[in-house]
Amino acid sequence: MPGTIDTLATVECNDLIESVSTRSYGQLRLRLDRQIPVLPGQFAMIKPHGHYEPLLRRAMAYYRCGLGKKSLSVDFIYQILGRGTQMLAKLKAGDEVDFLGSLGNTFYIEAAHRHEALLVAGGVGSAALFMLAEELVRCKIPTKLFIGGAGRGDLCGLGDFISLLSSDQVISATMDGSYGEKGFVTVPFEKHLQSRRGEPMIIYACGPDPMLHRVSQIADQFAVPAQLSLESPMACGFGICVGCAVAVKAESPVGFIYKKVCTDGPVFWSNELHW
Amino acid sequence: MPGTIDTLATVECNDLIESVSTRSYGQLRLRLDRQIPVLPGQFAMIKPHGHYEPLLRRAMAYYRCGLGKKSLSVDFIYQILGRGTQMLAKLKAGDEVDFLGSLGNTFYIEAAHRHEALLVAGGVGSAALFMLAEELVRCKIPTKLFIGGAGRGDLCGLGDFISLLSSDQVISATMDGSYGEKGFVTVPFEKHLQSRRGEPMIIYACGPDPMLHRVSQIADQFAVPAQLSLESPMACGFGICVGCAVAVKAESPVGFIYKKVCTDGPVFWSNELHW
Amino acid sequence: MNNNPQSAIRNPQSDLLSVEIAGIRFNNPVLTASGTCGYGLDMAELIDLNKLGGVCTKGLSTRPLGGNAPWRIVETHGGMLNAIGLQNIGARAFVEEKLPELRRYDTRIIPNVFGYTVEEYIEAIEILEDGEGIDGYELNISCPNVKAGGESFANDARQAAEVTAAVKRAARRPVIVKLSPNVTDIAVIARSVEDAGADALSLINTAVGMSIDINTRRPRLANVTGGLSGPAIKPIAVRCVFQAFRAVKIPLMGIGGIATVEDALEFIIAGALAIQVGTANFYDPSASMKIIDGLADYCRRNGLENIGALVGTVELNH
Amino acid sequence: MNNNPQSAIRNPQSDLLSVEIAGIRFNNPVLTASGTCGYGLDMAELIDLNKLGGVCTKGLSTRPLGGNAPWRIVETHGGMLNAIGLQNIGARAFVEEKLPELRRYDTRIIPNVFGYTVEEYIEAIEILEDGEGIDGYELNISCPNVKAGGESFANDARQAAEVTAAVKRAARRPVIVKLSPNVTDIAVIARSVEDAGADALSLINTAVGMSIDINTRRPRLANVTGGLSGPAIKPIAVRCVFQAFRAVKIPLMGIGGIATVEDALEFIIAGALAIQVGTANFYDPSASMKIIDGLADYCRRNGLENIGALVGTVELNH
Numbered sequence A, B: 001m002p003g004t005i006d007t008l009a010t011v012e013c014n015d016l017i018e019s020v021s022t023r024s025y026g027q028l029r030l031r032l033d034r035q036i037p038v039l040p041g042q043f044a045m046i047k048p049h050g051h052y053e054p055l056l057r058r059a060m061a062y063y064r065c066g067l068g069k070k071s072l073s074v075d076f077i078y079q080i081l082g083r084g085t086q087m088l089a090k091l092k093a094g095d096e097v098d099f100l101g102s103l104g105n106t107f108y109i110e111a112a113h114r115h116e117a118l119l120v121a122g123g124v125g126s127a128a129l130f131m132l133a134e135e136l137v138r139c140k141i142p143t144k145l146f147i148g149g150a151g152r153g154d155l156c157g158l159g160d161f162i163s164l165l166s167s168d169q170v171i172s173a174t175m176d177g178s179y180g181e182k183g184f185v186t187v188p189f190e191k192h193l194q195s196r197r198g199e200p201m202i203i204y205a206c207g208p209d210p211m212l213h214r215v216s217q218i219a220d221q222f223a224v225p226a227q228l229s230l231e232s233p234m235a236c237g238f239g240i241c242v243g244c245a246v247a248v249k250a251e252s253p254v255g256f257i258y259k260k261v262c263t264d265g266p267v268f269w270s271n272e273l274h275w
Numbered sequence C, D: 001m002n003n004n005p006q007s008a009i010r011n012p013q014s015d016l017l018s019v020e021i022a023g024i025r026f027n028n029p030v031l032t033a034s035g036t037c038g039y040g041l042d043m044a045e046l047i048d049l050n051k052l053g054g055v056c057t058k059g060l061s062t063r064p065l066g067g068n069a070p071w072r073i074v075e076t077h078g079g080m081l082n083a084i085g086l087q088n089i090g091a092r093a094f095v096e097e098k099l100p101e102l103r104r105y106d107t108r109i110i111p112n113v114f115g116y117t118v119e120e121y122i123e124a125i126e127i128l129e130d131g132e133g134i135d136g137y138e139l140n141i142s143c144p145n146v147k148a149g150g151e152s153f154a155n156d157a158r159q160a161a162e163v164t165a166a167v168k169r170a171a172r173r174p175v176i177v178k179l180s181p182n183v184t185d186i187a188v189i190a191r192s193v194e195d196a197g198a199d200a201l202s203l204i205n206t207a208v209g210m211s212i213d214i215n216t217r218r219p220r221l222a223n224v225t226g227g228l229s230g231p232a233i234k235p236i237a238v239r240c241v242f243q244a245f246r247a248v249k250i251p252l253m254g255i256g257g258i259a260t261v262e263d264a265l266e267f268i269i270a271g272a273l274a275i276q277v278g279t280a281n282f283y284d285p286s287a288s289m290k291i292i293d294g295l296a297d298y299c300r301r302n303g304l305e306n307i308g309a310l311v312g313t314v315e316l317n318h
């Protein structure tokens, strides 16, 4: 990955997101004293510097970035789950972070020209879509976001998306009905596709596997191209461990080969994938 | 150890001691919301809370303690060496610390009545002697401190000792000659014993093994009783791992048995020890 | 914490958590592992022994042993090496000095026993047979068999069976044999020990490791090598329990890096009917208490009538 | 970082650090371990391959292999489990597609080779013999021998010797045999492989482990068990190197949890003439570079003319 650097970044701020959810999230801003390309869909591998455990860095999608004079700041939204994200949650302004990035490919935005772009986000998966949404807006592509989560507090970045896209372009769904429609986000998403059947559309999605699977089926059904940003356990993030395998259709005795989510992805066309 | 508690303590302050030494030290104050007995020579096992590595808590001698209304504050001085003390150095006010204490026996102060008490400290070993010095002063026992280290910056707690004992009762020695006599602290210490030969004296020492060994020889030579506070690698600190063995003279085929530094010590009479 | 043995109230969690192993009824499946809780009593100040499923004592031999020279322990990443050298007060002193106090608690008492010859094992067992309140024995067979060239009993299926069979003949009480991970195929040893009459297996003992001080260029342990324990070895231990569960029918006690209820559940799902907490006692003395509470919670949340229903339920078909 | 292979300048540290193993001259004793650096080129963006002592490639087989289903990796305390399933592009594709680029760097190239039968090893070696710029082979013998009942070659002294001898007959270039820690006595295997003609040994490969997701009650790895690597296994690896050093005369490469120069020194003092950095490449890609600098510093500070003087200097008499 040309342009990938392994460096120390400095924590500018790290805010635990107050929410009514049973889950917890944090938003982290890192400052790098170098500028590197940061593309929508890309990610970095990060870890608090000088801590011995957990060992491995964690893959985090770029949520947003900002250019300073000679510096760069990047934002991440993380859900606090296991050891890695618990350690991220302890970071304070001024702390140092091991940073490896930028990693991975990017969304294919050219394909969206003269299409309506439909973004589908589940839980913290929305983090991977915000820079994409910014870019689509910049390219003047009509963009709609379908965002789902367990409850209101799990719709990560909702406010930022609404400011960017305007509230009528953001359709929400929560499992507990605390915000937007009650149920899976794929339901209003499917309805929308139905109502616009035949119009040129393109889908970009990121979220839990079952959601992506359903998005992929719907995309198939309506013959709309879809790009999915995948997650997979990663040890290295830059292609040397082959831990992040995903089955991709191919002519082979089994009908697929394994590709690497970290360097061949994380963004794949949904019809490439061997589910 | 009756009265030992395993609790969370809160960091009140943690200051890296500015020094000219090539070594680094920190001084940590913890607040407990309970009061427990804290005796000179005792120690606690501590570790930053919620950190997975290093696994084991570190033994730290009480340097000083202060009673609040319902709380207790305890100070430690630590030398930053390996993983454990590196983690201690990262603690900030408000952080939580796993705290197991009070542990170990205490100096036998009764023996000092009508004696001159000679304290011998090497490096961060002085931390274990400050509460003892306070107690000796409280009991109006004439007390002298011989304190040694690599350089001026390694004479931990020097200022506090001087305030407590007055500067003419504190004899310093540094290997680089940057403060006090140049060389081993045991040299001025031995000279003092020589000059007071026959007078009632008692020795209390804490420091690196070679220093303690030398103190022990000198004590033998002048037939002065000596209590030594030992260090040894500890896994538990409360008697269940038997990792902290020290050979103590006994009638046995080999002439010694192993005792536990954590519960039988850390303070031993020098003539008990099988060097 | 209620540390008064007399006032032991029967644990209300015991219906959810009680398990029977080798005919021994444990109030819950959480024991403290040999060598990591002294003779049990040493933990009484910090945990409620009445709440504990059982205590495996420090390894006991016929005669008291002095143990290895220091240094005896070294911390490593995620674990520690120990070479205590099986220092112990001897089986007789245990029976006379420790047992009377220990048996006042409502917890099962499992002396851990070792020897350097089969005869020494038998002798130690015979001393312990006199002790009242002992519930069963755990055989530490990871000792060098001095008569058979000094290789560990645990490393050879035939020798492991031999010592098991001999102890079974000598012991009235149930015998749990503790296996070592330092073998090519733990299933072979497990089967061989089962065939020799073991009532249950406990696994794993420590993995042989070493650490060198690069400044002195000497081994950090006076004994040169030592036993690796702690979270670092957990994946190895889970694998051993999983393999043994498929190899034998007798019940298993899982040991190795267990520090949390999640760890305990992992071993139970792999095939352990009980678990032992070892190194975690050192850095988190109340780990066993938290695990017991956590297991009861788990049963309640998942509608399990007894934790036993979870044993060996790992699903392999993907 | 200078990543242009053409401009490789001879490393000024090489007099301090150059070592010869099995007739191969390494600029320094630091290699990247098989399976943790792809085919070497994958690291070129992050480290200076010209500075590296050598590269052990991902294990190569006669034909390309697709590997195991996901999940393939799980992090554990101090380490990770992997069950990649030896996915690789095949020996032929390595020679044709990777080698021409890789050999432009001033580093030694050691393809790691495996097979499920002795014949497959030979076939893979024969393909590689055509490749120009290969310096030697590392045999991964931790594979199940499908003809002999599926037990790993590495777990049986006779089978380990058999595959070693067969490969030695087929290979023009030096052969380094990589040993597994999952055996009762590594010295026995080491001697047997030495007797069969191995030019050097590398050790250790991963320790077999397992992890279970307590929520799904399924193994976290699709392959059920996997190989444990990382700092967690370092004490086991140091012990294995120490034992092998005393058992054989051929040189050793130490592997297992090496992440810092202190780790590397520990292995060298235990008996390793070279070391390989594995899992650390994942979480600290420049670990190998820091180790090389650190070793040179160490030699200078301690007045060593060459790092070789430190090999096996652990002192046992206390």
Ligand SMILES: Cc1cc2nc3c(=O)[nH]c(=O)nc-3n(C[C@H](O)[C@H](O)[C@H](O)COP(=O)(O)OP(=O)(O)OC[C@H]3O[C@@H](n4cnc5c(N)ncnc54)[C@H](O)[C@@H]3O)c2cc1C
Residues within 6 Å of the ligand: A043, A054, A056, A057, A058, A059, A060, A061, A062, A076, A077, A078, A079, A080, A081, A082, A083, A084, A085, A086, A124, A127, A128, A230, A231, A232, A233, A234, A266, D074, D075
């Ligand atoms: C390309 C990519 C982008 C990501 N972006 C984000 C993001 O923006 N925000 C965010 O909160 N998380 C993101 N993740 C997931 C993140 O990397 C961690 O996997 C997750 O936060 C759990 O880590 P933990 O330390 O809390 O949990 P632990 O339980 O400690 O994780 C243990 C190990 O398993 C891996 N792991 C656990 N669960 C998963 C999973 N579902 N998928 C993949 N790996 C897993 C972890 O990486 C780690 O190695 C992303 C993952 C990938 C691959």
Ligand SMILES: Cc1cc2nc3c(=O)[nH]c(=O)nc-3n(C[C@H](O)[C@H](O)[C@H](O)COP(=O)(O)OP(=O)(O)OC[C@H]3O[C@@H](n4cnc5c(N)ncnc54)[C@H](O)[C@@H]3O)c2cc1C
Residues within 6 Å of the ligand: B043, B054, B056, B058, B059, B060, B061, B062, B076, B077, B078, B079, B080, B081, B082, B083, B084, B085, B086, B124, B127, B128, B230, B231, B232, B233, B234, B266, C074, C075
């Ligand atoms: C009773 C007692 C009181 C102590 N009081 C103090 C104190 O007031 N201030 C202070 O700075 N240190 C004190 N120590 C030493 C302290 O516990 C640590 O051993 C030391 O700080 C090194 O830990 P580390 O994490 O920095 O090094 P690491 O290298 O990470 O330590 C690795 C392991 O070895 C042990 N260890 C390493 N060196 C020694 C040693 N020389 N003696 C014993 N164990 C060792 C550590 O405890 C740890 O388990 C005391 C030790 C004991 C036994």
Ligand SMILES: Cc1cc2nc3c(=O)[nH]c(=O)nc-3n(C[C@H](O)[C@H](O)[C@H](O)COP(=O)(O)O)c2cc1C
Residues within 6 Å of the ligand: B241, C033, C034, C035, C036, C058, C059, C060, C082, C084, C086, C112, C139, C140, C178, C204, C205, C206, C228, C229, C230, C231, C233, C255, C256, C257, C258, C276, C277, C278, C279, C280
């Ligand atoms: C300090 C120490 C002493 C031990 N002593 C014994 C012993 O005497 N007998 C025995 O069978 N196992 C002994 N063990 C092994 C433990 O009982 C346990 O099997 C091993 O440590 C793995 O569990 P853990 O990772 O939870 O510690 C000892 C372990 C440690 C750490």
Ligand SMILES: Cc1cc2nc3c(=O)[nH]c(=O)nc-3n(C[C@H](O)[C@H](O)[C@H](O)COP(=O)(O)O)c2cc1C
Residues within 6 Å of the ligand: A241, D033, D034, D035, D036, D058, D059, D082, D084, D086, D112, D139, D140, D178, D204, D205, D206, D228, D229, D230, D231, D233, D255, D256, D257, D258, D276, D277, D278, D279, D280
């Ligand atoms: C993801 C991964 C893949 C590996 N693949 C191979 C392989 O193909 N061939 C081999 O001999 N060893 C392989 N190994 C083992 C390593 O080369 C090394 O022996 C082991 O990981 C221990 O070293 P470490 O703790 O530094 O990682 C692999 C290890 C890992 C972590």
Ligand code: FES
Residues within 6 Å of the ligand: A233, A234, A235, A236, A237, A238, A239, A240, A241, A242, A243, A244, A260, A261, A262, A263
């Ligand atoms: S995460 Fe290592 S290859 Fe993708």
Ligand code: FES
Residues within 6 Å of the ligand: B233, B234, B235, B236, B237, B238, B239, B240, B241, B242, B243, B244, B260, B261, B262, B263
């Ligand atoms: S430190 Fe565990 S017994 Fe002393």
